[in-house]
Amino acid sequence: MSEYTVFWGCTIPLRLPYIEKSTRIVFDVLSTKIHDVDGFTCCPEGVLAKANSEDAFYAGAARNLALCERQGRDVITPCNGCYSTFKETQSHLTTSWRDRDRINTALEAAGESNPEYAENPMKYTGSARVYHMAEYLCDEVGIGAVASHVKRPLNNMRIAVHYGCHMLRPQPAIRWDDALHPTKFESLITALGATVVDYPSKMQCCGGALDRVGARDSSLAFARRKLDDLKINDVDALIVACPSCFLQFDLNQAAMQRAKEQFDIPVFFLSEILALSFGVDKEELGLDGHKVSTDSFFEKWDATKDYNEHLARHFDVSLLNKCNGCRACKDDCPVGKIDPTFRPNDLIQALVEGRMDEAIESAEAFKCVECYNCQELCHSRIGMADTMRTLKELGVARGIGPEAVKTGFEMILDQGVLGAPRASARKKLGLADVPKSGGHALRDVLAALDAEFENKVETNAESEE
Ligand code: SF4
Ligand code: SF4
Ligand code: SF4
Numbered sequence: 001m002s003e004y005t006v007f008w009g010c011t012i013p014l015r016l017p018y019i020e021k022s023t024r025i026v027f028d029v030l031s032t033k034i035h036d037v038d039g040f041t042c043c044p045e046g047v048l049a050k051a052n053s054e055d056a057f058y059a060g061a062a063r064n065l066a067l068c069e070r071q072g073r074d075v076i077t078p079c080n081g082c083y084s085t086f087k088e089t090q091s092h093l094t095t096s097w098r099d100r101d102r103i104n105t106a107l108e109a110a111g112e113s114n115p116e117y118a119e120n121p122m123k124y125t126g127s128a129r130v131y132h133m134a135e136y137l138c139d140e141v142g143i144g145a146v147a148s149h150v151k152r153p154l155n156n157m158r159i160a161v162h163y164g165c166h167m168l169r170p171q172p173a174i175r176w177d178d179a180l181h182p183t184k185f186e187s188l189i190t191a192l193g194a195t196v197v198d199y200p201s202k203m204q205c206c207g208g209a210l211d212r213v214g215a216r217d218s219s220l221a222f223a224r225r226k227l228d229d230l231k232i233n234d235v236d237a238l239i240v241a242c243p244s245c246f247l248q249f250d251l252n253q254a255a256m257q258r259a260k261e262q263f264d265i266p267v268f269f270l271s272e273i274l275a276l277s278f279g280v281d282k283e284e285l286g287l288d289g290h291k292v293s294t295d296s297f298f299e300k301w302d303a304t305k306d307y308n309e310h311l312a313r314h315f316d317v318s319l320l321n322k323c324n325g326c327r328a329c330k331d332d333c334p335v336g337k338i339d340p341t342f343r344p345n346d347l348i349q350a351l352v353e354g355r356m357d358e359a360i361e362s363a364e365a366f367k368c369v370e371c372y373n374c375q376e377l378c379h380s381r382i383g384m385a386d387t388m389r390t391l392k393e394l395g396v397a398r399g400i401g402p403e404a405v406k407t408g409f410e411m412i413l414d415q416g417v418l419g420a421p422r423a424s425a426r427k428k429l430g431l432a433d434v435p436k437s438g439g440h441a442l443r444d445v446l447a448a449l450d451a452e453f454e455n456k457v458e459t460n461a462e463s464e465e
Contacts, residue, residue: 153193
């Protein structure tokens with residue numbers, strides 16, 4: 001089990017405890033043990049602290065980080081602001097050794113009256129690695145490993161993400177994704193099965209910091225611009241990974257709605273949407289603490305639940321969604337080049353959009369010759385052959401598909417080989433008779449496998465009784 005110190009910041013535990021709850025649940029599911037530490041202060045918040053005193057900003061952050069270092073663990077924070085503060089401080093104190101020495105002298109002096117620090121004075125060294133929660137999930141746990149916990153995929157849900165400036169910037173101090181064209185947060189949401197919707201103002205700041213300096217109208221104008229974009233793009237929810245951004249799009253959207261500006265865009269924190277897709281009940285997450293109703297999201301999601309579960313029984317849903325969002329190889333299939341009616345990407349789209357029956361009944365998948373060209377060309381080595389094969393299996397089970405597929409398979413089962421030997425041609429070439437084929441051997445093996453399967457089903461049924 002991996003162990004980390006968690007730095008919540010001020011806003012989550014004080015104002016948004018339901019975000020703390022879902023975050024704890026997510027770490028639990030992922031077997032990441034997080035430790036709370038006494039003695040933290042505000043990270044401190046950059047706009048407010050730096051305007052008053054750069055020393056307060058760097059010394060405040062260095063003290064928090066020194067506390068983390070004393071625990072001997074790396075740090076995870078689910079707050080963009082805290083993340084940016086810590087990364088910026090680490091970067092600054094790496095190069096500005098004079099500031100680091102001044103701050104360490106002050107940390108030691110301030111700790112003199114505390115007996116706890118008598119033997120081991122407070123000191124900042126920069127040894128604790130700082131992760132944003134999204135960064136930790138993408139880069140340390142891995143998107144595939146996160147996806148493996150999905151029990152209720154978000155198929156058919158149109159989701160937008162808001163990165164928030166301080167998850168990525170200042171770029172020289174952070175560098176876990178491209179500061180202007182990031183993709184990792186979106187990949188994480190795609191892995192939950194959702195269709196991630198792009199929108200023009202995606203990389204724009206939430207504007208919440210303007211609220212903190214008394215420019216409320218400008219702050220709301222920032223939020224309004226994004227919410228308008230999201231409305232036009234028909235999204236079912238916005239996902240954020242910062243408590244300040246959450247307040248901006250949930251609390252302030254609700255305030256705008258009270259003033260008769262209707263957006264109705266449900267907002268979820270990253271940990272909430274993860275927990276929901278991991279199968280956690282919304283009641284357990286305390287989502288009634290949200291100011292903007294999440295009902296429209298759940299109405300649509302609940303309506304697609306049965307189909308999503310059915311789809312996940314046959315396909316790797318996260319790969320289907322990735323493929324559907326990509327379509328980069330749509331013109332590369334050699335069969336599609338000869339027969340333009342064969343469009344494997346369209347079959348994948350049909351699956352994602354709730355049209356599995358249509359995809360199976362069309363029997364189009366049988367045209368896939370499993371050449372794996374698509375897989376070789378795919379940047380993620382996904383390809384579409386496996387999906388086509390599952391569609392074929394489902395088609396065969398329904399008695400659909402070319403007659404040749406059925407008769408060829410029957411011949412393998414009956415005779416063990418495909419075709420009869422050309423005895424005279426072999427003789428003419430001086431070749432001996434073909435060795436005897438296994439005949440019915442394969443059919444016997446399959447019958448034994450079927451019997452074993454039936455036995456297992458019966459044993460399971462008995463043990464459940
Ligand atoms: S960034 Fe904001 S929420 Fe996070 S610790 Fe600082 S002030 Fe608190
Ligand atoms: S594996 Fe199937 S879908 Fe992929 S390129 Fe070959 S024929 Fe086309
Ligand atoms: S197989 Fe790969 S390249 Fe082709 S659409 Fe799917 S993800 Fe994109």
